[in-house]
Amino acid sequence: MTPNIWGSGSAWGLYFLFYNTIKAWIQQGNTTTPLGPTMNMVAAAEAGILTLVMTNPVWVVKTRLCLQYSNDKVPASLRYSGMMDALHKIYRVEGVRGLYKGFVPGMFGVSHGAVQFMVYEEMKSNYTQYYGLPLDSKLSTLEYLSFAASSKLAAAVLTYPYQVIRARLQDQHHNYRGTMHCIAETWRYEGGMGFYKGLTPYLLHVLPNICLVLLIYEKFTNNG
Template sequence: MNKESVAAGTSAGATVQTQMIEESKRPSPWRHLVAGGLGGMTGAIITSPFDVVKTRLQSDIYHKSIAAKHSQANVRGMRGTLYHFVETAQLMRDIYVKESPRALFRGLGPTLFGVIPARSINFFTYGNLKPIIAGRSREDWSTHLIAAACAGVVTATATNPIWVIKTRLQLSPQVSHLSKRAKMSASKDVIRDIFKHEGFRGLYRGLSASYLGVTESTLQWILYEKLKDVTKDSNLPYMSTMVSAGLAKSVATVITYPHEVVRTRMRQGVPVGEQPRYTTLLRTLNLVWAEEGVGALYGGLSAHLMRVVPNAAAMFFIYELVTYRL
């Protein structure tokens, strides 16, 4: 046997051994499910007030009062964009004072009811698809792209009805003053109202915008994996995980944010006796752009960033801790 054959055999053996070691280090498939759910729950509770404010700023139900404040403050252009951070604080204060502190956590029940399975499904699908797609090859950006896109579509389809109900509850000023039992009844009333006036399809309003939003989660996963790889030798692994997650979420959110506004408009309730205006993805996008300007497509961006960045940092920290550290 010549030296080349021996070297090739040694190299192949080393490759197989490396693959076997990597496979032995892979966590149980179900650990992705548990870790994703715990991470999602933690992030949602911490950042719930910003979620309520974001939904208000995205909806045209509150748009007139917000536009009036903009006019009084005489803010336009980039200054108007930066003013979003000011109005986020103002709206949060108004909700706290005029409606009650509990109003800042309005919709948290449906949010947790949706976030826990959504994150569980997303992390479970993504975490288990990666090795299947990569096979015997090393994971690269294309592996992360396909796995993240598939995970996003599965998650959006499975959980859309929950987000429709949550949006309707968050846009109702009366709900915050109700007891827990009354809120459960309100949720049932929302579901009953959707079936009565919109049918089963009403639970899937905004689904097309959610599919468009898959681009955000896909981009976030790709950026996170790349940043995590760059910082893997850090002396502060937990901190690098949180920074990588927060930075990835920030970039992905800013690039793809308009779909969030479109989705909220499509999910909000329709006044009795009126025809729904926001019926399809393109129609909604055109209406918002034509009637309110491009700035409206970024309504609630400040509140959204203030929510999703710490949310992502906390969520991925818990996920990595439970999946790979414990």
């Protein structure tokens, strides 16, 4: 639970910090200036890359701890008693590269946030324009929740495969030679559906989460 809390909390905090800073810079401080799809994606992608650099080690630890089994026959150096023990052992045995396993597919995963926030911002922008409202208008809770859920669904369908590849690369029970080898083996043994394993429970888990996160974000940052 601890790495998950650290990972999610720090990731969202850093992401919104970077995202809002980049947006403000592009808009030159004028929040009523629409960015458009391209610049929304650029801002979200840049924020995602910066966040990934800061949080990837935490996600490696989370994955390793979640994939430990009681009857594991792995060496003691690959068994972890907690978050700090995992960080220490991974760094000692595998070095910095061990803490950044899954970073390459994680970079592809930046597209998830970019797509999600582009769709989210464009839905808000088009909605306010359609009703003749200012771009920074405060909307209703239901409207924010609808935009959040729709943008998450769009991003998940388009980018979920990277999460499967990333998790498999970070799993100490697999011995993939790299991202392309993992992709090839998944396709070879499981076909296209292998890249969408766990999508339904994933959506059931993340949809309420992202709706709540974006609702809180809007309520605290949008002063109408």
